[in-house]
Amino acid sequence: MGYRAPDRPRRAARGALSNDASRYDRFVSDAPLPDRIDTEVREEMVGRVIATNKSPDIGFDRSINPYRGCEHGCIYCFARPTHAWLGLSPGLDFETKLIARPNAAVALRRELGARSYVPKLIAIGTNTDPYQPIERDRRIMRDLLEVLRDHRHPVGITTKGTLVERDIDILTDMGPELCRVGLSVTTLDDRLARALEPRVPVPSRRLKAIERLAQAGVHVRVMVSPVIPGLTDHEVERILRSAADAGAVAASMIPLRLPLEVAPLFEEWLRAHVPDRARKVLNRVREYHGGKLYDAGFGDRMRGRGVHAELLRARFERACREAGLVRHLPPLRTDLFAVPGAQMSLF
Template identity: 80%
Template sequence: MLDQMLPTPVATRGALSNAASRFDPYTREVAMPDRPRTEVREEALGRAITRNSSPDLGFDRSINPYRGCEHGCIYCYARPSHAYLGLSPGLDFETKLIARPGAPEALARELRGKGYRPAVLAIGTNTDPYQPIERDRRIMRGLLEVLRDHRHPVAITTKGTLVERDIDILAEMGPELCRVGISVTTLDDALARKLEPRVPVPSRRLRAIARLAEAGVVVRVMVSPIIPGLTDHEVETILAAARDAGAQAASMIPLRLPLEVAPLFEEWLREHVPDRARKVLNRVREFHGGKLYDAGFGQRMRGRGVHADLLQARFHRACKQLGLAYKLPPLRSDLFERPGRAGDQLTLF
């Protein structure tokens, strides 16, 4: 596959192609203009919270304000989710977005339910809540207002510096109720522009870490994904830069290439770093038992083999030397309360 003719790159986008989803009975390629515009449609929803029982995740509930992500990260493991909408995990994922403006109201209804029991709610685990369209849509800010009013714990993952807009809410919630994870894949701004075409460059994300930390928000730097053979040599320098900016904790996940992500990433390698493409793919296979991806629990988030073990050892050693925590004190669920509403009966005691 490495010797096949490459598709034509699309300006300011990550994917080089737009193949039909795996559920489409026909194999086809949807033509795209040179500079495709971002299209956004709205989706009504009855419930905002999605539940999971994965042993690989440290949470059992999450919210996704948006489907698809304009950031366009070529390695994004969420790309295959667009196939469920009948859209391509390629360019469609970056250009045909779904907004859920009713998510804050739906969340408030769920939190008011008599049977609801609070636990950490994760936001940003699929697509980024602070992607560019959030600037106008403000769905994420609405969700945070609901969580603040209910004193509900939340863990946020993002690459978007728009998170700075909501520092007032995050600081008010404090370290007992919220923390933010900022993902930094590389410190090479030029490489980042190719990997993550519509994400603020890493140097700008480091400034966001500093601003959050200055406001008293607990920040975790997420060195994710680590691309073996391309960015793995940067682990220690990323951790040091984030620590210097004010991060208190760190985590890492090696590159994952589920389903349609694998061929999209191969195309990207052949276009942007052809001299390293074979090395990267061979190293990825070493991490996953000879395949480009192993979805097995306990392996997919870590990898296996000599190089995977060495990467883990380097990461933990650097965290220890820099004073970065791997685990943070748990967020508190016992502070949860349902705010009063107009018309509620007051208690006598």
């Protein structure tokens, strides 16, 4: 299969080149897109904010998403297909038509205060980033953290956003027994990062955020995710070493995942930005997933399989040992959980 430069224009600070209909749409529009697409934010009031899952290959069974869609615009984002559930495109709509949940903290406080509630780790940022640009004004993530702090509830945060530094006061109040932060670094090449992740702070700035969090006593995991074979996989050792030097104490890695609409969006991006590497990247991705661009099977979807996947894991494990980064941190505590204002029983 040959590759050609796409006939769709690149838009400044946007990841996707197109806005094609989702898998649920029966009708396709051929209307041209404007050269500039501004970010739109709608609000969604929620009755419950804690989402649960039964996936056996992830380390949590409950999570919170303050926002739907993500202005960061990472072209590889596995969450893009979730916008199809809203009748929106996983392409440009995902990064320009956002939904905020302004009453998320109120809903969370109500859920945590229920007599039947049993505390377990809550993960935030596992779908869309809680520290994307609109959080600066909306402050929904900060409100959520204040509730979790008040309840002494464990939380794991995943982000690329350096706005997490704003909340160091809350994170230090909670301490390493109740919170930790995973900060994603995909590449150390600022120019490549700008194309892959157009509205994310550059890698050097994210390393600085790791340093500031670590200096405040926050346990930070560097997340080398996703590793893009044939494009960023050669950087794994340098990313781990740089993160360890900045103060990270742990590390994780996930190879590129291209579910549903993400695959054609990523192919389109490759042809536009690195056409000379497109064939190699896609062929290597297929090797990771049994000949397909994606395999959703539990376990393999997070690891990949085959010779190159095994070599990548071996390199990662060795680099972690050499950098002094652990793979697994002790579990966060749930026995400190308390409902503010609740009276203890005398019997």
